Amino acid sequence: MRVLLAEDEKALSKALVTILERNNYSVDAVYDGESALEYLENDNYDIAILDIMMPKIDGLTVLKNVRKRNNLIPILLLTAKSEVDDKVEGLDAGANDYLAKPFHSKELLARIRAIIRTQTGQSNSKLSMGNIVLDQTSFELSSTAGNYRLSNKEFQILELLMSNPNQLISSERFLEKIWGYDSEAEINVVWVYISYLRKKLTALHANIQIKAVRNAGYVLEQKK
Missing domain, CATH: 3.40.50.2300 (Response regulator)
Structure with a gap:
């Protein structure tokens, strides 16, 4: 945010x-x-x-x-x-x-x-999708398998994805929204943090996944 x-x-x-x-x-x-x-x-x-x-x-x-x-x-x-x-x-x-x-x-x-x-229009401070919950107050990502406290950028990326489930979000939008318009960060930094999040979701036995769409961006969706 x-x-x-x-x-x-x-x-x-x-x-x-x-x-x-x-x-x-x-x-x-x-x-x-x-x-x-x-x-x-x-x-x-x-x-x-x-x-x-x-x-x-x-x-x-x-x-x-x-x-x-x-x-x-x-x-x-x-x-x-x-x-x-x-x-x-x-x-x-x-x-x-x-x-x-x-x-x-x-x-x-x-x-x-x-x-x-x-x-x-949120009634509480938690976002949920599938068996995963993101607490926007404690910045914890959790499931019945455990929990992780996310880093600043990890949290903001996943918050944006969970607030827009099943919607394609470009790497450019992540950069602009999270790193800022004037940031000198390279586009591949988004992939790095997506990779971190994927590892945490796997460890939590998540039934959701961050899918990459070639040359377009990322989508958070339920596993099929």
């Missing part, structure tokens, strides 16, 4: 990137509203976290511009302000939620999970 973080306090931004990446999110960090708008226009994110008080363009203006473009990306606002009017303005402008500074990292992660669940 890819996150755009727009926070001008660089020490806080660095800390938040560390927290998010440790919890299996891919993060692009920017430090002003102008950059946030540019990234949101040119890239593909699952959620944006915007500080309200930013240089060049403030977070509320970024939010309003994004919504004017009919971009429905989930947006969480960060604010150091306690005034009710600021929160109301943000929600009325189309924010999905807000979080007042200072906040605990656990609350930030919980707010993100709640927003994503609402957007995707």
Whole structure:
């Protein structure tokens, strides 16, 4: 899952990137509203976290511009302000939620999970297919044969596959969605992580498989 973080306090931004990446999110960090708008226009994110008080363009203006473009990306606002009017303005402008500074990292992660669940219509934090379950909170892949805690990239690849069962997903989409538009990663890195996942699925006696479609991509499907 890819996150755009727009926070001008660089020490806080660095800390938040560390927290998010440790919890299996891919993060692009920017430090002003102008950059946030540019990234949101040119890239593909699952959620944006915007500080309200930013240089060049403030977070509320970024939010309003994004919504004017009919971009429905989930947006969480960060604010150091306690005034009710600021929160109301943000929600009325189309924010999905807000979080007042200072906040605990656990609350930030919980707010993100709640927003994503609402957007995707999930009733819980687990994805399942066949005899395999992927826990989006603990990042564990499990079956009755055991469990594995997946690495960041493994988790994101399998989450994308399990969220789109029986659908072809190209290697290019994996790269863009997980590594990022500006990443210098080579296309074969996707195959490497697919290989890791296949080994874990085999060890778990999975009745699902990741099938490669030559020169097209990968599909998660039930074994025949």
